[in-house]
């Protein structure tokens with residue numbers, strides 16, 4: 547793969563990224579560096595392209611017909627859109643958690659062991675180890691340790707979402723993409739997931755789409771503001787929310803539209 551020099555702290559480097567869904571120009575020349583071991587939040591009104599952008603980072607948009615993507619996305623300096631890239635391995639490195647908790651209809655244990663098994667791990671001892679570690683890392687082990695063999699669908703919504711985070715962690719990703727991971731959850735579960743993200747960033751790089759500006763201010767180190775497919779402003783969360791440079795960012799964060 548082509549090697550390029552990037553800032554040492556940069557985990558994902560995005561340059562001149564454009565995405566079209568048919569004739570809809572959904573991402574317009576987006577440039578961004580996503581820092582390693584930080585939380586980066588994407589905010590903006592509905593339909594501005596936040597989720598689309600998040601999905602370009604692990605090529606989830608490849609699965610949609612009539613999508614055209616131009617530009618560069620480098621993970622550790624390597625082009626993820628190179629034809630040589632194995633997208634299964636890419637998505638192992640860059641895991642994803644969705645808005646609605648989506649556990650598989652199987653046991654808690656099998657949900658977590660699913661990915662490692664696909665990647666060839668067969669040893670029961672090893673799988674037991676991965677299941678426990680992933681559940682611990684996702685701060686849900688104590689709540690499910692006595693029901694590992696029971697269906698994951700019996701868990702509460704907040705528990706299911708932490709299970710999905712554990713499932714993403716089980717294949718040892720480097721980056722975790724989260725698409726509004728708490729919007730379907732109650733405030734207590736939301737708080738648990740936010741605390742968890744603070745922990746996770748020490749080991750992983752986290753990017754999150756959120757509708758909730760308070761959430762961005764609570765957890766994100768960096769924030770990017772999107773508007774109709776353009777990334778209007780990107781900076782530290784403190785700067786974006788206290789001293790936005792662009793009038794449109796200021797109008798959005800002060801609730802003048804959205």
Ligand SMILES: Nc1ncnc2c1ncn2[C@@H]1O[C@H](COP(=O)(O)OP(=O)(O)OP(=O)(O)O)[C@@H](O)[C@H]1O
Pocket residue numbers: 567570572590591592593594595596597598599610757
């Ligand atoms: N699968 C798709 N096929 C065609 N167009 C799509 C698809 N997904 C999104 N779009 C369009 O791309 C644009 C950006 O949508 P996207 O879902 O990325 O926005 P968003 O900011 O995440 O919105 P929301 O906050 O409502 O989830 C919208 O115009 C949307 O209609």
